[in-house]
Amino acid sequence: MYLPKHFAHPDLTTALQLMAEHPLALLIGSSPEHGLLANPMPMVAQRDGEALVLEGHWARANPQMQWLLATEGAELLTAFSGPDAYVSPSHYDHERNVPTWNYLAVHCWGRVEIVDGAAEKDALLKRLIGQMEPGYAAQWRGLPEDYQHKLLGAIVGLRLHVTRWEAKFKLSQNRAASERVRIREAMTASGRPGEQGVAAWMQRLGL
Secondary structure (H helix, E strand, O other): OOOOOOOEOOOHHHHHHHHHHOOEEEEEEEEOOOEEEEEEEEOEEEEEOOEEEEEEEEEOOOOOHHHHHHOOOOEEEEEEEEEEEEEOHHHOOOOOOOOEEEEEEEEEEEEEEEEOOHHHHHHHHHHHHHHHOHHHHHHHHHOOHHHHHHHHHOEEEEEEEEEEEEEEEEOOOOOOHHHHHHHHHHHHHOOOHHHHHHHHHHHHOOO
16 A cells, blocks of 8 residues: 555554454455455454464355455455544644545555364364454353354364565644644544544544
């Protein structure tokens, strides 16, 4: 993505926070048969020493499953999107300005590993549950064993071994401090979740 240096965010810890708060990513790749493909997939980041791994799973019945199986070892792109909002030029000091859009995004490129063993998928699901709804773990463990096996058989797990990543936090860093204050205050007062989310990130990063 286009990444001017004042919007680039090189801090992995903050990027991981965004990914954890907005885990529905877009998994992007291509195949000779279908061309470009994009599939929404909730993905959870796991630290493996110094390495970063993204985990998720697909329905085995998904017609694009064969494409995913064929991509093992290949590189795919995963795009996470945070809150976004329209920025009115009315917040600027001078009228010779135009509207823009603020947003946060993290892109990860990585090598695909297919996870299809029952025990491995069970462990993967428990890691996903552990982040999304820890309280559900006991309910999952209490389900009948044959029912668990049936559900596990209906999915195919995926691990994306991240080879590079980039984060863009476009939050009016190129504007004067007085303008950022007006933008942040107006978005905080808004009833729209996207605007409030952008304002919260501006506040979090001291903008």
